[in-house]
Amino acid sequence: MTFLDAFSRLPEAINELVSEFSSAPVVGDLNAGLTQYSFWLLVSALLLAIIVFAFVRKQALVPKGVFVNGVEYLVEYVENDVAKGVVGTDWRRHFPFLATIFFFILINNFVGLVPGMKPGTGAIGCTAALALVTFIYFVYFGCKKHGVIGYIKSLAPAGVMFPMNVFVWVIEVFSLLLRPITLAIRLFCNMFAGHIVMGSFSIMAALFAQPLLEHVSAMNALGALPSVAWLAILLIIYAVELIVAFVQAYVFTVLAAVYIQIAEAEGH
Amino acid sequence: MGVIGYGLGVIGAGLAIGLAAFGATSAMARQPEIQGRAFTVFILASAFTEALGLIGFVVTLIS
Numbered sequence: 001m002t003f004l005d006a007f008s009r010l011p012e013a014i015n016e017l018v019s020e021f022s023s024a025p026v027v028g029d030l031n032a033g034l035t036q037y038s039f040w041l042l043v044s045a046l047l048l049a050i051i052v053f054a055f056v057r058k059q060a061l062v063p064k065g066v067f068v069n070g071v072e073y074l075v076e077y078v079e080n081d082v083a084k085g086v087v088g089t090d091w092r093r094h095f096p097f098l099a100t101i102f103f104f105i106l107i108n109n110f111v112g113l114v115p116g117m118k119p120g121t122g123a124i125g126c127t128a129a130l131a132l133v134t135f136i137y138f139v140y141f142g143c144k145k146h147g148v149i150g151y152i153k154s155l156a157p158a159g160v161m162f163p164m165n166v167f168v169w170v171i172e173v174f175s176l177l178l179r180p181i182t183l184a185i186r187l188f189c190n191m192f193a194g195h196i197v198m199g200s201f202s203i204m205a206a207l208f209a210q211p212l213l214e215h216v217s218a219m220n221a222l223g224a225l226p227s228v229a230w231l232a233i234l235l236i237i238y239a240v241e242l243i244v245a246f247v248q249a250y251v252f253t254v255l256a257a258v259y260i261q262i263a264e265a266e267g268h
Numbered sequence: 269m270g271v272i273g274y275g276l277g278v279i280g281a282g283l284a285i286g287l288a289a290f291g292a293t294s295a296m297a298r299q300p301e302i303q304g305r306a307f308t309v310f311i312l313a314s315a316f317t318e319a320l321g322l323i324g325f326v327v328t329l330i331s
Contacts, residue, residue, distance in 0.1 A: 018329050028319075074326065081308070085308075182319070185319065185323060189319060190322055191321070192326055193322045195325055196325075196329060213322060247315065250311070250313070251312060251315040254308075254312060
């Protein structure tokens with residue numbers, strides 16, 4: 001086997017990788033049971049509970065140590081940047097919801113980055129559930145603030161003439177219904193695509209290095225050279241994914257905050 | 269074929285992220301004190317456009 005075989009085996013290996021990413025039941029079946037994603041979802045939820053309870057237990061007037069300070073920094077980041085910065089004066093009421101969403105997505109994304117584990121947010125069902133909860137939450141608070149009829153009316157901006165009014169309202173309703181869909185698809189696609197890209201580069205690195213591992217010769221050593229490059233790219237993409245894991249949690253939370261702010265705003 | 273389509277589709281997302289970065293850097297250069305807010309808006313905007321590119325990527329793989 002020479003290194004040229006690696007090219008011919010690449011599409012097959014990548015197809016295998018992609019099929020590995022679709023939900024498969026671990027316990028029970030697809031209707032009632034655990035897929036590999038929901039298993040890691042439970043693991044990360046448990047991990048989050050442990051972290052938060054440990055944090056509450058260790059909390060003191062003067063925070064000490066990396067752990068307490070780190071969690072406190074993240075909580076204050078959500079509080080100042082998302083809740084106070086986007087929601088505005090009503091931030092105290094919405095802060096628990098926003099912080100819950102942020103930490104849940106964050107822990108899921110980071111658990112998925114550990115090799116061998118899967119991100120709970122890498123399945124469309126999980127992100128759709130999160131987006132649906134967000135949708136119900138901001139529609140509920142919009143209705144609470146303006147009344148049901150008032151909220152439906154407030155979708156169209158005030159101060160627009162009568163016939164245009166209806167037209168703008170239809171567009172606003174359409175964009176309102178599109179919000180949970182885009183929220184779900186953005187998070188899912190980011191996690192899914194990131195893991196597929198990391199997986200393909202590690203497969204490429206393995207395929208090119210395989211001949212050298214089986215039989216040491218000058219030709220095979222030359223063929224294995226690209227796998228060094230693939231490995232370097234893999235490390236860079238892993239670093240990017242570390243940033244993406246944080247940014248996606250942040251983006252989801254900020255968008256939820258923006259939608260809450262829009263739903264509660266006067267005259268829109 | 270799907271890969272070529274994805275390559276064509278990602279041109280738009282690439283242009284959009286480039287434009288967002290251009291706007292953010294020129295805004296920061298003109299008004300350095302707005303750096304924090306401009307960066308937040310830039311991250312949001314690039315997340316919006318990046319999602320479009322990623323939808324193309326995932327659809328290519330699934331179809």
